[in-house]
Every structure is written in structure tokens, then in C-alpha cells.
Amino acid sequence: MSANMVHAAELLNCQPQWITSPQSVPPESDSEQPTDLEADSLTQPQADVYQLSGSAFIKQPGLVVLGDEILYEKLRQRAQIFGQVEFHREDLIITADQASFDDQQKTAQLIQTRYQMKPSRAHGHARTIDLDKQQEIAILQQATFTTCPIQNLSKGTVPASGEAKSDQVAWELEFENLEINNQTRRVYGKNTVLFFHDVPVFYTPYFDFPLDDRATGLLIPEYGSYKSITDDTNRFYVKLPYYFNLAPNYDDTLTVMYMQNRGPVLENEFRYMEKSGNVRHQAELTLTALNDAQTAKDGLAYLDGNEVVYGDTIEQRWRAKLLASQNWGHGFSSNILWHETSDENFFADIPVENGYRTVTSTPRYARLNYRQENLQAYAQLYSYLRLRDAPVNYEKRPEIGLLYNESFGDLRFDLSTEATEFDVPLSNHSKPEALRTRLVPELSYAINQSYGHLKASVAANHLNYAMHDNGNNTTGKDNFEYTVMQYALNGGLVFERNFNLGEQTFIQTLEPELQYLHVPYVNQAFVPLFDTTNKSLHFSNLFSSNRFSGYDRIGDTTQVSAALTSKILTQAGAPFLEAGIGQIFYLEDRQVSLTGTEPDTAEQSDYFMKLGLTTPDVYFYSTSQFSKEDTELVNANSRLRWKLSEDNKLLLNHTLYNNNLPDAKATLSAGATFRLSPRWEVGTYWNYDFTNEVRNEVQHALRYDDCCWATEFSVEETQLENGLYNYSVQFFIEFKGLSTTGSSFKQYLDNKLNF
Template structure:
């Protein structure tokens, strides 16, 4: 089935009575009048003297002074300039005419006539033009009433953040109230115009005068899809306090009904977290395509909570809890690619301590399993203790790694596992070499129950010595490359590991897997991740790394590493479904990274099977990133089917992405991500964006395959594809409309960072 989702925004009259929430500015712009504002003054206007300068002064018997010619009246960071002015010392009233300008640290107002009360610190100006320092805003008004530095009221006014001579967008209102202390503007009977065309009306609106957060309606999203029908969401942002906020989103779906969602975020001295919940009462959709909707007339719900607390005494606490009412919640309502293919929701609560020597963790962990996948074991509870004492007597270092865990499962064997591994090592070396002999003793004990198949030893134990020797040498020399001085290093390394064989088929597999073969695996103490298997080993890992370093800057220009494991005996410990490994050598691994210059870099990796003389895995990538925002990436990834990479299906992917500025305002971007072996385009993305000092827009068109089916060899016509159109318009200083695509570009284009 082909899904089509249109995510865009229409400016609608349903905004009546609402407000627009603040949006971030994308550019730092200069309009030429920044230096015209007065410096910030903390002086009290009522206690400050009035300084008057003029070319001519005339004193009248009524106590009124008449000033003419370049008149400047200044007091406490405020200044009134004009061609002519009168000042009454008794009432404190000032009347000015002819090229009148009133300015302070926040606003500049130009008009032909002004009246000002120095005693009340307020005044009126007619047929005025104004400029606001914050947000680079400007406009015109028939009447401007200014009350000190706190508020400004305007009548028959316009408002825009566009540079002078450009009114790409403009707000026009009967009344405007600007509160400079709270940095919030309010307007009534508002018409918003773009390019001179009216696009929006509301009887009331408010907007920010700076780039700080504020409460208000966020721009709605409107669209349609085969999953929801007509879809309209109108989020409200609530700036509760500097350390907490919330977003409440009513979402109407014509095929399913009304959903209410909420998100609450908090931040304290020691904790940060987020709570999210959604509720759809009685799903109204009868059929999902040609199939009946299994959730018809049922409630659809979601709840998640993530919390991280870190305390000064080394203790920490974490909560990660997720719940959805059904398996298809994310595919029906989630807009993200990764959300639609989730199979497990984490349910974790843990606390722990980290000090100079000891690291302790206590946790309980379970999962909500979605779709037809195997349920994972719950850890109820798990205790981990790690210790490290370096540089003790005779140069010895001591380590301890211990665990107690209770595994719970409704269908499989359950039980307790205790694992205890002390180790001692003797690190030796200088700047030119290192050598570290190490010995450890691993002891594991099980107490099993509910073994319905009678396949395991209910009280199995395993004790194994582990011995290793890790050594390496560092050589370097100075070389000259095209007249520049560099340092070349050669760093050979050898790692010997011995672990005797112990039969472990009578031990269940609770949480263990074979690790991916890579450069890190060459120097690890076990080929398994998890404690249910300890792999037998009699092997020697050999690797050599060479680097070329710029002698002047210290930057690494080129690095290359080649490594392989030599096996002296068969590996007889394996997981269920695997078999004894008899190879005498592992795949060869080569990695290389080259920094051609500050913009260009290339990296590559290959895993080569010498027995069949073929590559099991390879990847190569070329990357360009410039200071002007230009980004270009191209990469190729290959994995051979049924290879030593521990997978049943191969892949070959080509990924090309770019962000290309055309000029200072216009950019284009795109991604082409294709599976060569299946002949499918996994993601096609193209878009264009415009960013100026007063407005910005971005249009993105994306056609993609659900993440869960990327590796599935399904016929192209039967894929579960999605087509999305993202349209975002930002009127800087007023609001942003449409579906934000910043996170989409950060995910699809490596190196892209949204402003």
C-alpha cells in the first residue's frame, strides 16, 4: 500500500482570539540603525536633570522657553530632537515640531509633531515612523503614545522586521501595545500581508519583542493521509517557568476522531526530564485500507517519561518508561520514520554511584513488546559493581567486575545469575612502547527455575581463568610532503588472549550475543556481549597503525590501520544455532581516514575474507563541508550475505546527500539513498530554502520506505512507502507556520545543523 502524507500549513481564521508563540531567529541581521539607539541608562528620570541644547533660545514671561535650530533635549538615557521646541518649566511639558525624533535604548520614533511630559515621562507623537531595537522591528502609526521606557501604544499601525524599503510581510492593526519590560507585543483587528496580499486576519494577536520563549499558539499543521483522513493539529505552548514548559496539542483526524496530546519538560539543579501523553477516545476508523481496523471503537493511548538526575555526591538516578495501548500505535499516529518500526518500549528505573574507584548500578528493567517479535527478558532486579585501583604496590592495577541479576520471562526458563570477575594487571611502558600482562578469574553461578524443556542445569556454575598480554611500540619520523613538514608514525600492536574451553551448552542464553567483528573486537577479552557465554580463546591479534600528522598544527592528516586475529585452536563455545569455528585466521580489517584539507575528508573500511578472497563488509565515504554551509556526502556500504558478519541478509547501499547554498539567501538540499541489491530507493529527498533577515521558507519533498522494511527483500510495488511534503514559512519576529523539517535534515544530511 502506498501512503501519501501532506504536511503543510494554511493560515486560517480559526486563529481568531489566539496568539502566536515565539520562534527563533535564524540570522543575525544589521539594518543600519543599530547605533542610533541611546545607551542603556539606569538613572531615575524623575531625579535626573534635563539638558537642553539649541542654536537659539527665547525666554517668555510665562515661564516657557522656545528653542530652535538643532534642538536636543536629553534626560536619563532619553533624547528628543527637533527643529523647534517649547518647554514649560512649571508643567514640564515639551512641544516639538519639524523632524522630531524621540529615542532611548529600546525605540526610535520619528514624526512631524510631538508632545512630551517630562514630569509624567510620557508623550504623544503624530504620523510617526518607529524602529525597535529588539527583533529589528519597524513600522508606522497615526498616533504613538510612549510611556517612559516601559510601554508604547500605537494606533493605525504597521509592524514588520523586514529592512527598510522591503515589506515582504507586514502586520497592520487598529491598535498595538508594546510592553518593553515583558518583551511582548499585542495587537487588535490585525491583517497580515505577504507581498502586499492579505493572507490572515484575527481580532487579536500577540508576538515577541525578543528571542526569548513565550506562551502561545504554535503554528498548526494540516494535511491528509490514508491513516488519518483530514488531519489538523493546533499546539499550544505554555512557558510555565524558566525551568519548565508544556505543549498541549488537540489533533483532529476526520477518520479517527479527536486526539489530545501533551508534553511537559522540566529542568532543575540536579534533574531534567520529559513527560508525554496522548489519548484518542474510541477510534472511529472502521477499515484500514481493505482490512478491518482491529482497534475500531477502542481507546488509543500513549505515555512516556524520561528523567535523568545527577547529584554532586556522585549518585545518579534515571527513569525511562514507555507505554502504548496497541502494537500499531506508532505506525498509525507517529510521523517519524524510526517510530513506525519500533518493536520494544523500554521500561527502566535505575540508580547508581560513580566515584574514583567504585561504580555501582542498581536497576529494574522490562519492555513492552510490539508486533510479532520475541519478548525480551526482564531484569528484576540487576546490580552491577565495578572497581578499579591503578598504580598500587609494585605497579599493579586491580579490577573487579561483579553482577547479580534476576531474569523474568513468562514463557522461557527464568532464574538468577551471579557473575564475579576480579583481575590484576601490570601496565608498563614509556612514550615509545607499552606492555600490559593481565590475568583474571571469571566465576558465574546460575539458579534456574521453570525449565519446562529440562534443557539446562538448574544450578550450573562456570569458572574460567583469563590471561592476556597486550603490547605495542611507537615509531615516528619527520617527513617532507610537497614542502610541508609532517610526522609519520608506525604503531604495531600485538594482543594475545588465552581462555580455556568449558562446555556451556547447559547454560541458557538470557542476554548474550556475538559481537560485531571490527577493529575493537581484535583487542577485546571476549567475543560475546553478555555473561552467559565466555568464549574459549587461544589467539593472537596483530595490527599496525600509521599516521601522518602536520608538524605545525598537530592535526592528523592521514591514519591507516590493518589488523587480523590468528587462531591457534578451534572456537568451540557458541550460541544456540551456531557451530564450532575452525578457521585459523579471522577476516582482515583495514580502516583509513584522510583529511585532504579543512573541507574535504575521505574514510574507508574493509573486512576481507582470505579463505574465499572476497570482501565480507566494506564502506567508503567522501565528505565535503565548508564554512558557508555547503555540505556534500557520498558513501557506499556493502555487506555480504551469510558472511562472518552474523547476518542472514546482505546489503549494498549508496547514499548521496548535499546542502548547497546558491547565494546568501537561497539553498537547495537533497538525499538519494538506494539499496542496490534490492533495486529500491530507500529515501529520496529534495528541497529548497530561502532565508533572509525578515522571513524564511523551506519546502521539502520526501519519499521513503519504512525503516523496518529497509532490509526486507520485498517487491518494489508492495513496499510500504510514504510520501511527505514539508512546507515551513517563518515571519521573523511574528511566528513560524508549517511543519518544521530541521530534524529531518539533520537526520538525512550528515553534518547539517539547524540554526
């Protein structure tokens, strides 16, 4: 049997076995129900006392009691049970050597017990258990608790006081006394010791944890080390998170972190969700703060080449993050992603939000949307949180847009308009600023059939710029406007045939596509570039109406785009294989170009190719650009997800830019997880710059995953600048059923490579 098959089999058996076979418990009832008594023999030593011997049991609503011998007082509704005692309730099973219960008081006491909760199967033992059915409370003396599978269980066996721990379970909590409260769904313990493989590893005089997955309690601590540019050696840190289940629709997590040389850090994450009819709200607010002893003494550190330079001193450091999404009803919705920090070095120095550790800036926005039938509108602020070595970016403060469409059979009218205020939030910059308004009416006629499509369209791009008087206006005008027309005719056919490959039947398509595009020349060389650049590599750009992203350049052209795509589909129409090749043929030279670049006067574009494969185990997609002169590879973007087995996978993302040119760049992001055995798993992530032969980021992880506990150790190396690296180590251990932890390396890998 393979390791993966063993792992799958173990997962199915991870729940602890029953301490005894569960009994069918009669449901609770408000009306009086008779008590059933059964046994191999029944005697009546007194008028109201029954003695049951041999496989005796008592059955009543909400309770089943089994034992070797039972003395039952009918008038007082009391019972004493001896021998192999079993108590069965809807939520609890208890075995004991001796027990008694009072049906009038709804109480019971059991001695030398082992208990198990249903349905989680969490279990333990106790010297005595006192049950109060009315209060829904159980009090246990000298008790233990675990969620691990039971090994070599002897029913009712309880170690004597001071006796060495058994090897029955991997981890176990031992309490002087323990309260299980079914009303609050909490477990409260006093003088608690956590044993891990018989070794005491943690003590607390008071301990409480949830019976349910989502409840107030201590989460798993995280330990690690962190090396910033100012440190010669790694500095350790420890995170202690505590979760507050405040209500079904909101909660809070408070994390106390201590960092060597810097001091304590407080972080609080509040989450909220509400739904009422069509109105839905959810938000997440994270606040982090510390009094940094290191920067208060030495100042903020910056890199100047390979040298560390210290700037102003700062003691109080903080960050705030708001992530929110709202649906207000009546067509209105909103989205917010906003960051603020006390300084640009915060994420580089403090191990929170590790994804921001090396980035120079990250977007932030607040957007209000309206959508009603054929009308869409929005208003937004789009900004950037500037971090270390951040570039000077334009921000949209604000942008307001409207989109409207109306169809008349195959004829469609679209109108889009927007006004954008381009602003630079710095006082010492040299960039021009402006208010740009754009109005684009478009009329199109489209025919769509199963065998092909045809679409003719005409659009007018009218742009107006109101330049700001900030001393950086390079246009020589305060206001200017122009209109660029676009005419396009696009058509394609779909040919299909069935073919067999082995015992499977597939559908193969052949899809030629042509587009004629005419855009007259309008001089735009004097217009600043606010949000415009060359488009990134994508096969669909062959049929784009503008070769530039953004709207500060509308590329002039008279061209014909041609592409041929073939797909192989399953009988159900699901994609399997896809391949395509295309090229653009220019009938006139282009004159519009980006600032500082020469116009392209080639008669044909390079060749563009796409290749895709989709199976249950493999997903691959690649777009490539080949030189029209010598068919050498120029640009490429490829993604691969390969699921080698249920527990092993490989993720790749390769990018090649301007191959064999002075500004060439080739990077590979690769990640993999492999299961070495049923319990051991390794993972790795690499981001490598082939052009400069530099490791941008490397991370390795080792994980042990058992039925009732798991641990993960990871090491990360991140390049900061000029060969200087940040090194960090993280470690956590999780006791399943007792607490939870953050995302595993496998989840981190999926997010990192966007799979």
C-alpha cells in the same frame, strides 16, 4: 561573487537598518539631573517658556528628543516638538511629525510615527503613540509590526487608512491598536491582520507575542499529509502549537492537531530544569491522546503479507514519553527514557515522533547510578516498547551492577559484578528465563610510555544461572555455574618521524601491536543466549578478550593478534590520516560457538583493515573485513561527512554484511543539502537496500530562507512491509522574530545519520 558568498553577505545584513541614527542616551538616575536644551537659536517668548529652533534637542536621563522646533515649559516640565521629531530611549527609537511630553507625569504622545525597538530592531509605524514611562507601556493606534529589513524607507511616512500596503517588507502585522508592555515583555494587539507580500493571510481579534525569544505565544503551524496502510489516498493534518513560558526553569508546549478521518489530537510537552549547587535535574514529559474515529469504526490495521487485516476496534489512543536526567549529588545520578503507548500501531498511524514510524521496538530504561572515587554501582530496568511486528526480546528486570578498582603503582585490580533478571513480558512465549549473576576479578600490570605500552592481565569470569520454572527451561538444570579464565599479554610500540608535504610539516607514526590471548575451553553449549551474539565489525575487536558480545558465551582460544597502524598527524598532534591492517593467528581450534552454529576451526582470521581521514571539510572512517582465502570483501562499515562549502554537505553511511553469501545485505544511508542560490536550498535523504533492491526510506526537502521569513516543503516515502509504503508531506512557513518552528531538514539529516 558566488552564491555562497552572496548568502553569507546577506546574513550579515539581515537585521533591519535603523530608522534613524541611534543617539547616546544618558543613563537613568535616582538623583535629580539637569535637563540640557540646545538649538541653533534660543528665544524666550514667555518667562517660563523657551523656544528652540534649528537642530533642537532636549537631553535628560533616559531620554533624548530631537526636532526642528521645540517649545519647552520649564515650570510644568512640558514640551511640544515639531518637524523632524526623534525620540530616543534606551530600548526604543521613534520618529514622528509632531510630539509632546510631560516630564512630571512621565508621559508622551507622538503623531504620524515610525518606531523601532532596540536591540532586535523590530519596527513599524502608527498613527499615534502614547508612552507611559512609569508603567513602561506604549499604546499605538493603527499600528504595524515587522522584523523584516526596511526597504525604501521614508521617515515618518504612514499609509493612510484603507490605503494599499507598500512593498517595504515581506511580512507585516497590522493592528487596530497595539500595546507594547516592557514589564511583561509582551506585545498585545487587537483586530490583527497578517499581511504576506501585501496579501492578508491571517486575522485574529486578539494577538500577543513575545519581545524575547523565550516567551509565551503561538508557534508556527505545521501542515502535512499522511498515508497509512489503510488509506488509498493521503490524509491531511495540521498542527497548531502554543508555547507557555511558565518560569525561567520550566515551560510547556500544547499542540492541537487535526487529522482527516481520525479527528483532533492533543499533545502536551512539559520541560523542567533545576540546578542547586551540585544537584541538577532536568526532565521532559510528552503526552499525546486522541479519540480515533477511524480505528473506533474499522479497528486496528495489520499487515498479513500484502493484505491489510483489521483487528479489535479501539477509540481512545495515547502515548506517553518521559526523558529525564538527574544528578542528586553525593555521587548519585539517574537517567530515564520511558515510552508507553495504547497500542502497537500508534506511531505508524499518528504523525508524531516520526523516527518511530517504521521501527518494530525501541529501548526504554530507568537507571540509578552511584560513583565515588574507585567505586561505581548501578541498578536499572531495561525494557522495550513493542511496536508493530515486534520481535520477542529479553528484558532486564532488574539489573544491578558494581565496579571497583584499586591501583598499586603499575599494578591494578578490577572487580566487576552484576545480577541480571532476564524476563520476557509475554504470556505466550517459549523462551527460557533466568537470574544470571556474574563476578569478574581482574589483575593487570601495565607500563605506558610515549614510545609504547605493555600490559599483562588475568581475569576470572564466574557465572551463575538460576533458571526459572516457566516450562521452557532447556538446560535440564535448575542452577548451574562455571568459571572461565582469560590470560592476555598486549604490547605495542610507536615510531615517529617528521616530514614535509609542501609547506606543511607533519608527523608520521608507525605503530605495531601484538597480543597473546589464552582462554581455556569450558562447555557452555547448554547455556541459553540471553544477551549474547557475534560482535559487530570494528578494528579494535582484534584485541578483544572475547569474540562474543554479552556474557553467555566466553570464547575459548589460544591466539596471537597482530596489527600495524600508521597515522599522519599535524604538528599540533591533530589526526589527519590513519590506516591499519591486522589479523588473528589461532594456535588451537575453537570449540565454543553460538547456539545453532558450527565452531570456527580456521588457523587464521580474515584480514581487517581501517582507513580514516580527518580534515576541516572531510571526515571519513571505514573498517573492512577481507577473506583470508581470496581477499574478497566480506564485511564493511564506512562513514563519510564531506563539507563541500559552508552551505553544501554530503553525508554517507554504507554497511556491507556477508558479501556473496546467502544472507548478504548491503545498505546505504545518504543525505545531502545544497544551496542553489542565496535563498534556495534543497535536501535529500535515501536509505536503500541493495540486496533486495528496495527503498527503505526516501525524503526530499525544498527550503526558502530569507532574512525575515522561511518556508520548507518536504515529501517522505517510508516502506512499511512487502512493498507497501507510507507517504507523507509536510509544510511550514516561519516569520522570523514572530515565532519559531521545529528543526529544519538540515538538522534532521544530522540526527538521522548520527553526525
